Amino acid sequence: MTAVLVIEDDDRIRLALLLALEEEGYTAYGAASAEEGLRRHQQTPADNILVDLMLPGLDGFECIRQLRRDDDVPIVVVSARDDTHDIVAALEAGADDYLVKPVAIKELTARLRALRRRARAGTAVSVQVFGDLEVSAEAGEVRLDGRPVAVTRTEFRLLCELALHAGKVLSRQQLLQRVWGYDTGDERLVDVHVGRLRQKIERDPTNPRHLVTLRGLGYKLQR
Amino acid sequence: MTAVLVIEDDDRIRLALLLALEEEGYTAYGAASAEEGLRRHQQTPADNILVDLMLPGLDGFECIRQLRRDDDVPIVVVSARDDTHDIVAALEAGADDYLVKPVAIKELTARLRALRRRARAGTAVSVQVFGDLEVSAEAGEVRLDGRPVAVTRTEFRLLCELALHAGKVLSRQQLLQRVWGYDTGDERLVDVHVGRLRQKIERDPTNPRHLVTLRGLGYKLQR
DNA sequence: CAGGTTCATGACAGTTGTGTGACAAAACCG
């Protein structure tokens, strides 16, 4: 779960942002001043910080500088001022992005995602977790209970494809198409590989909990 | 010196951007289509890429996806379209930022700086440690158990490339591309050099613990 | 419950991927 701290003095805007972010699946909490924001972040560090520029007391620029003194958290400025000087100054102070109000929530979350992807790059590898099962596309690794599991290339591609659409059914046709690149072919092939994959990633392969069959529809991977 | 590649089909805009960037102290060069841009970046990788969305042939989104397939250079979209859908789609495709034309050059460069600051964080470590193995890119040195190991230039480049993306799989294609600069070539070449490298940096070369093979995927270096 | 459909699985032969040693060309260097 991604936690976002919103530092904004206007109650209406702050609440609107918090609601919209929660709607999108974030854990969001607010602060009405820079001082309060700094304090809250020190207590429970957020994964992202949104900050307004015009704040009572300590202003946004100073707030960013103080945050940056000992933290590398992605900071996005959300300001009413659409002025190159402000934008440049905010970025120079250490912000990562600058949006002008009113912001489209979809754009905001897309930018937060892009920023987190960038902040993560180089440090850790991204991992998808399904209970006791972990899949990391970039590390080319599958783990069950934290222990690495050896899977073959096709099994891995198949698993990644299913993980990419976690929770959604994929028909054998779709899988043949996306994993094998076959426009046509024997759908049984998919069964065989699903079977082999189950042997490796399910505690009880005859009673799959992750990679389940939806009779007549296809397969899906669930959490 | 920072090199920026500008992919933009409108000659006037491209030239204006190139001039403005040079004015600001960047080395800037352009491409009038996605295909040309991809080719130029492959030959001489840029530190930043600016890309338009509406391009003849391959469009901007596809261009970004192709760049992202094997590179995480900071990408900024510069587009005339101010539409949330486009912005979200571009960021999802892998862009880091999105600016709407006409852009203020000062804002553009400030955003480029912010982006590079972010992209550098984490990667700038000059000595990387993988258990008993140490790789120092700057010193051009490799140590096993603290003892220096003599590796050849290509072996060293190969090792650095793998260390730079520690924990992530790199395909033989990517390695050929990045270590040798070959756009095409015999992938077995990589095997041979990996084999030679293992002889030097692995305690038990037949049972590699650091430089491991991921059948069908490529190689990776792990801690 | 009979008949048809859909799915799981084990076996097998053909194919592919990888490690390695040998060798010649190229680069390097006193």
Added chain:
DNA sequence: CGGTTTTGTCACACAACTGTCATGAACCTG
């Protein structure tokens, strides 16, 4: 220049993987 190191190519052997098929179980449907 002549010797040494490095590099890239090749061929071969072996292990691992893939796709097909046959069989039987599980599941629907009327």
